[in-house]
Amino acid sequence: xxxxxxxxxxxxxxxxxxxxxxxxxxxxxxxxxxxxxxxxxxxxxxxxxxxxxxxxxxxxxxxxxxxxxxxxxxxxxxxxxxxxxxxxxxxxxxxxxxxxxxxxxxxxxxxxxxxxxxxxxxxxxxxxxxxxxxxxxxxxxxxxxxxxxxxxxxxxxxxxxxxxxxxxxxxxxxxxxxxxxxxxxxxxxxxxxxxxxxxxxxxxxxxxxxxxxxxxxxxxxxxxxxxxxxxxxxxxxxxxxxxxxxxxxxxxxxxxxxxxxxxxxxxxxxxxxxxxxxxxxxxxxxxxxxxxxxxxxxxxxxxxxxxxxxxxxxxxxxxxxxxxxxxxxxxxxxxxxxxxxxxxxxxxxxxxxxxxxxxxxxxxxxxxxxxxxxxxxxxxxxxxxxxxxxxxxxxxxxxxxxxxxxxxxxxxxxxxxxxxxxxxxxxxxxxxxxxxxxxxxxxxxxxxxxxxxxxxxxxxxxxxxxxxxxxxxxxxxxxxxxxxxxxxxxxxxxxxxxxxxxxxxxxxxxxxxxxxxxxxxxxxxxxxxxxxxxxxxxxxxxxxxxxxxxxxxxxxxxxxxxxxxxxxxxxxxxxxxxxxxxxxxxxxxxxxxxxxxxxxxxxxxxxxxxxxxxxxxxxxxxxxxxxxxxxxxxxxxxxxxxxxxxxxxxxxxxxxxxxxxxxxxxxxxxxxxxxxxxxxxxxxxxxxxxxxxxxxxxxxxxxxxxxxxxxxxxxxxxxxxxxxxxxxxxxxx
Numbered sequence: 001x002x003x004x005x006x007x008x009x010x011x012x013x014x015x016x017x018x019x020x021x022x023x024x025x026x027x028x029x030x031x032x033x034x035x036x037x038x039x040x041x042x043x044x045x046x047x048x049x050x051x052x053x054x055x056x057x058x059x060x061x062x063x064x065x066x067x068x069x070x071x072x073x074x075x076x077x078x079x080x081x082x083x084x085x086x087x088x089x090x091x092x093x094x095x096x097x098x099x100x101x102x103x104x105x106x107x108x109x110x111x112x113x114x115x116x117x118x119x120x121x122x123x124x125x126x127x128x129x130x131x132x133x134x135x136x137x138x139x140x141x142x143x144x145x146x147x148x149x150x151x152x153x154x155x156x157x158x159x160x161x162x163x164x165x166x167x168x169x170x171x172x173x174x175x176x177x178x179x180x181x182x183x184x185x186x187x188x189x190x191x192x193x194x195x196x197x198x199x200x201x202x203x204x205x206x207x208x209x210x211x212x213x214x215x216x217x218x219x220x221x222x223x224x225x226x227x228x229x230x231x232x233x234x235x236x237x238x239x240x241x242x243x244x245x246x247x248x249x250x251x252x253x254x255x256x257x258x259x260x261x262x263x264x265x266x267x268x269x270x271x272x273x274x275x276x277x278x279x280x281x282x283x284x285x286x287x288x289x290x291x292x293x294x295x296x297x298x299x300x301x302x303x304x305x306x307x308x309x310x311x312x313x314x315x316x317x318x319x320x321x322x323x324x325x326x327x328x329x330x331x332x333x334x335x336x337x338x339x340x341x342x343x344x345x346x347x348x349x350x351x352x353x354x355x356x357x358x359x360x361x362x363x364x365x366x367x368x369x370x371x372x373x374x375x376x377x378x379x380x381x382x383x384x385x386x387x388x389x390x391x392x393x394x395x396x397x398x399x400x401x402x403x404x405x406x407x408x409x410x411x412x413x414x415x416x417x418x419x420x421x422x423x424x425x426x427x428x429x430x431x432x433x434x435x436x437x438x439x440x441x442x443x444x445x446x447x448x449x450x451x452x453x454x455x456x457x458x459x460x461x462x463x464x465x466x467x468x469x470x471x472x473x474x475x476x477x478x479x480x481x482x483x484x485x486x487x488x489x490x491x492x493x494x495x496x497x498x499x500x501x502x503x504x505x506x507x508x509x510x511x512x513x514x515x516x517x518x519x520x521x522x523x524x525x526x527x528x529x530x531x532x533x534x535x536x537x538x539x540x541x542x543x544x545x546x547x548x549x550x551x552x553x554x555x556x557x558x559x560x561x562x563x564x565x566x567x568x569x570x571x572x573x574x575x576x577x578x579x580x581x582x583x584x585x586x587x588x589x590x591x592x593x594x595x596x597x598x599x600x601x602x603x604x605x606x607x608x609x610x611x612x613x614x615x616x617x618x619x620x621x622x623x624x625x626x627x628x629x630x631x632x633x634x635x636x637x638x639x640x641x642x643x644x645x646x647x648x649x650x651x652x653x654x655x656x657x658x659x660x661x662x663x664x665x666x667x668x669x670x671x672x673x674x675x676x677x678x679x680x681x682x683x684x685x686x687x688x689x690x691x692x693x694x695x696x697x698x699x700x701x702x703x704x705x706x707x708x709x710x711x712x713x714x715x716x717x718x719x720x721x722x723x724x725x726x727x728x729x730x731x732x733x
Contacts, residue, residue, distance in 0.1 A: 016635075019460060025716055026459045033455035034448060041447020047121045049444075050435035051250050054257035056265050058086045060243040084245055087422065091247065091268050093233050097226050100263035104256070106225050108153050110169075112145030113214040115279055123147040134208055142212040143170075151215045152206040159199040160220045167217045171209040172641040179217065233264065244425070250437065254430040261428035272422045278286045285343055294401045301393040308390050331370045332396040337403060338363050362381030365492035404610040468684035469691065472710050475681055478692050481707040483534070483678065484527035488712045489520040492556065508589035511556070512563035513615035524557070524564045527709060531565075531676070534706055538675030544577075545678050546658045546711075548694035552682040553711040558657040559587045566619035570652035573610070575622045577670055578659040579631040582624030588613055595625030600639045606646065635669045644673055661694045679705050683713045 009069065023030065101107065114120040115138075126135045126147020135147035151169065175191040179202065187202065189195025194203045207592035209215070223470045229249075238244040247265065251257040343358055349356045469475060472482040495509050512521050531543070545558040562574040575596060585592045590611060599603035599622065613619040628634050647654055656674065658667035669678055677698070681691055691708075698705050 019463075021716055022459060022463045023456060025714075027555045030452065030455040030459065031664070033458075033589060034452040034569070037451020037454075038444065038448040041444045041451075044447070045438050045440035045443040045584050047118055048204050048438045049120055050124075051252055051437035052254040052257055052430050052432060053248055053250050053436035054254070054261045054428045054430045055246060055248045055426075056424065056428040057238075058087075058091070058245045058247065058265055058268070059425050060245060061421040082240075084243050087268075088237065088245060090243065090712050091264065091269070092230050092233055094223075094226050094230075096264060096267045097229050097233070097269060098222065099267040100260055101225050101229070103224060103263050105153075105155075106229075106260075107220050108156050109218045109220060110151045110153060110436050111215075111216055112151070112209065113143060113216065115141060115144045115146075119146070121146055123149075132208060133175060134210055137210055143212045143214045145209065145213060148239075149209040149213055149215075150206060151209070151217075152204070153217070154203045154205040155194075156203075156217075156219055157201040162200070163219060163221050164224065165218065167219075168707045169215040169217050171207060171211060171213045171215070173211045175207060177204065177207060207469055229260075233261075233663075245429075251615045254432050258428040258430050259617065265424050265428065267424055269424060276421065281594060283344060284408060284412065290340065291401070291404050291408065294397060294404060298394070298397040298401050301390065301397050304390050304393070319353065328370065329395045329399070331366050331405075333399045335363060335366050335370070336396060336400045338366070340400075340404075347569050419684040467687055469681060469688055469710075470716060474688055475691060475708050475710065478688065479680065480691070480695060480697060480705060482507055482710050483530045483707045484523055485710040485713045486523045486527075486553075486557065487519045488683070488714045489515075489518050490669045491515045491518055492520060504643055508614055510559060510563050510613070510616065512560040512567070516567075521560065521564065524561050527561060527566050535676050540673075540675040541652060542644060542648065542654045542656065542674040543673055543676045543678065544656045544658055544667065544674040546671075546694075546698075547660045547680040547682075548662050548686050549660050551662065552660070552680040552686060554657055554660075554680045555583050557680050557709055558655050559584055562619055562653075562655045563613070563616045564614050565653055566613075571618050571620075571650070573620045573622065573647060573651045574613075575654065575656045576624040577635075577656040577666065579624045579628055579634065579666075580659060580664065582657065582659075584657055585623045586620070588621045588623075590621075590623065592623045593626050595623030597625030597628045597631070597634065600634050600637060600643060601626065601628070602639065606643075626713060632665055632669060635666055638673075641673060661697050668698060668701035668703055671698060671701065677703055677705050679708045680711050681708050682711050685712075 112123075115121055122138070123135070123145050124147075128135075128148050133148050133451070135145075137144065138146055146424075162181065167186065170178050170180065172178060176188070177190070178188045179186045179195075179197075179200070185230050187195050187197030187200055189204065190200060191204050193206045194201065196202075232249060232250045232251075236247055247261055249257050249261050251260075338359060342356075345353075345359060349567075351357075358528050472485055475482050489511060491514070492511050495511065511518055512524065515521065534606065535541070535543070545554050545561075547554045559574060562572045564697070566572040574584065574588070576582040576592075577596065578584075581599045585595075588611075594604060595609060599606065599609045609622050609625075611621045611623070613621050634640065644654070656670060658670055661667045677692070679694060679698075695705055
């Protein structure tokens with residue numbers, strides 16, 4: 001239990017030295033992946049379609065309402081330091097961009113087909129002798145554009161079912177063309193003529209292409225185009241509260257990019273002028289509506305004053321009354337002007353607007369001053385009070401009327417000469433010598449970095465997920481002695497791959513016979529020596545080789561160990577004890593039938609089942625036989641025990657290759673009849689928990705595992721590997 005806990009803690013720890021070693025061990029994989037990404041990124045940087053950036057500069061002047069009669073209050077409270085935030089939203093509004101879409105006919109998208117990967121690059125670098133020349137098709141591939149092809153559609157109307165759907169236009173000879181939806185022909189037409197068919201009306205203005213060239217044609221909805229342009233057009237203020245707005249737009253067609261920004265900026269300026277002109281027109285309409293009423297009030301006030309002077313025998317105003325009159329007229333005139341502004345502002349603002357509230361505060365202050373003067377007037381004689389009131393009404397009304405006449409004239413001038421508060425400083429321009437995208441150096445660097453990052457991430461992730469044992473000390477901590485570490489064999493891997501392609505060909509593939517000087521065979525010779533001493537106290541001469549899970553290499557170890565021991569002069573019998581999926585016959589040679597299952601079930605004699613192995617004197621082999629329906633029950637039968645008893649005196653060593661213990665119980669059954677049991681652990685495959693569980697499973701069934709064989713050990717920059725085997729190997733005699 002303690003060993004298992006220690007192993008769990010080690011699995012959860014991160015060893016930076018081990019991670020660095022893992023990267024060094026997979027340096028070739030990381031280098032290859034990084035190199036591939038570098039080549040791909042450089043290829044994209046060189047062959048990718050260049051994207052050009054158009055930019056335009058617009059100035060938004062501080063918007064101070066200068067309409068007559070309104071500037072007094074709104075100059076102070078109504079104008080912000082910069083209108084750029086609002087104007088940016090207006091520039092990218094649907095009403096502004098929509099006009100540019102209609103004027104440039106952007107709902108119709110067309111482009112020629114290019115040969116994959118490099119066709120676009122070839123077409124862009126075509127240099128025609130004349131502007132209307134078209135490149136000849138390479139390799140007879142006339143459906144692709146190799147340079148100079150152009151399709152300009154003047155008008156196109158499609159039914160709703162074909163909106164946003166890519167159609168294909170195929171150029172014909174003599175200006176003819178045909179439009180397809182998939183494989184269905186929709187219409188045929190000629191350049192300059194209106195063509196109709198299947199609900200489509202279409203007129204092509206210009207078509208330059210080889211006969212058979214294909215063009216993609218898509219009719220977008222206006223809203224879809226506008227929404228996309230709202231995302232693509234960038235507008236930002238240059239400096240805080242500067243009022244300078246920079247607009248940019250990226251597109252592969254530099255001319256179209258510049259035209260689009262020009263149309264957007266002009267539509268924006270025009271809309272701004274119309275908006276300001278409409279404001280002046282609305283104010284003028286209001287003033288003209290007030291003039292007749294003020295004129296009537298002036299006439300009535302003058303008549304009332306004349307009538308009073310007639311009755312009072314032309315009473316004159318005293319100096320005191322004259323002073324009070326002047327103050328009253330000034331205050332009343334201001335109040336009347338502010339009342340007119342209030343009526344105008346009520347059409348624009350709510351009662352909670354700061355400018356509207358400030359206007360009410362000014363009116364309140366003037367009314368307070370007016371009330372103070374009226375108290376002074378109350379001390380005058382009645383005749384002077386009445387004369388003052390009537391004279392005040394005449395002068396105030398006359399001043400208001402005169403002011404409205406002046407305001408009306410100024411509004412007429414303002415409406416006629418409105419220029420708005422925005423202007424285009426720099427029209428749209430494109431630097432065609434420096435495409436905005438792709439940035440070649442950045443793409444190459446970024447692609448290389450991405451490839452390296454993905455390769456490193458893959459290696460580390462695979463290492464973290466596998467967490468297989470890579471050091472024999474981890475096995476020994478579980479209570480298992482490591483009898484030998486078998487290095488990975490390149491020859492064996494090649495043989496295994498060939499065997500998978502030609503599985504069951506009956507050829508012998510023993511590494512100990514075909515490559516006796518291989519490092520793995522040298523390690524098996526060391527295992528042979530270790531087993532010689534380990535078997536001294538064994539109860540019999542039967543050796544069982546098992547594993548925790550499939551893929552550990554039991555078949556390789558058992559077959560080649562048997563061959564090595566047989567070459568040492570001992571009589572060895574190799575038995576394929578995996579009657580379910582045994583594959584020893586693929587290494588030894590021959591077919592799997594006529595083997596252990598028939599032998600135990602009594603269908604075959606011992607002489608018929610035992611085979612000799614070519615190239616390995618003293619080595620004999622019993623295959624698994626036909627797959628029985630009940631392998632475990634067959635192994636528990638007395639015939640199996642009797643078979644082993646017959647074989648033990650005939651051979652110096654019997655090696656049984658068993659199924660994995662964690663998969664089936666066959667190994668536990670056979671373990672009761674053997675003298676020595678070994679567990680094969682594969683490098684970087686079997687986890688510590690898996691090995692501990694396999695050992696526990698054997699012990700629960702009363703089978704003692706003598707030790708382990710560490711198989712397929714690979715070189716590692718950190719950790720354990722078999723130094724001796726890699727540095728010193730024997731040569732064939």
